Amino acid sequence: MIYDGEIMTPIDFDPTNLKTLFQEIGLYSPKGKFYQQRVRKHEQVFAYINQIESALKKLSTKRPVVMVDCGCGKSYLSFILYEYCKTILNRNVKIIGIDNNPDLIDKCNKTAKELKFDQMHFFASTVGEFKIDVDVDIVYSLHACNTATDQMIAQGVALDARYIFSVSCCQHRNRKNMSQHPLKSISRFQPYKERLVDMIGDSMRALLLEHLGYGVDIFEFVAAEHTPKNIMLRGIKGTAKKYETETAMTQYKQLVELFNFSPALEDLLTLK
């Protein structure tokens, strides 16, 4: 279905480039109109790029910035980010996309070729199993399902990435594990259970990252009308405060005990 309202793209792309890009990646119809079901993705993507841009400003311009999109799917975010870096920020970037759906990866590689985005490469793999042998600056994901978010954070840590950005999706594993806990009177209401699982799961991820020295912020990166899954976790290597690093593991263990969670991330990290 075609959207007949007005959508402003918040970045001053060249209109011809923008039309070609949006058509190639499937935000626009062949006639250059927004697909109704992509309007929310457009809003999420630009809000996400806003966050990545702040990180890019802190990274050296002397070499290409290497970024990894985990659970990239159709890669709307990464294609637009690449164009933005290239034409607006004038930054050399290399973007690697990983997804375990080989059809989507095939399509992304074809699109990158069509657009002549020669520093974008996509690989069919689970995030956890993928091996990268270049220095990576930023690892990110937008709605990587369930434990794919944990795999992405673990990749970020293993790759020694300076920035980790995660907007998590459904947390099936944690939801299944949350049976006996002191907030049953709240979680018996379905929407609250969902929110509680999201809050606890992401907080536990944050604590594990703080334990490893990452300074972590958790915030709404876009208005909830554009996605109910609008919480971003941003970790910056080596910026945790001393007391955060010292207390994180104790707090983490308290949450494990209270809620009976066993987050996949704990198993994927080498913890001191």
Ligand SMILES: C[S@@+](CC[C@H](N)C(=O)[O-])C[C@H]1O[C@@H](n2cnc3c(N)ncnc32)[C@H](O)[C@@H]1O
């Ligand atoms: C909800 S989609 C989000 C896609 C994209 N990031 C976006 O925002 O449009 C989640 C994607 O993660 C992929 N995925 C799920 N688990 C994965 C895993 N363990 N490793 C790699 N990809 C995974 C799925 O194939 C799917 O394309």
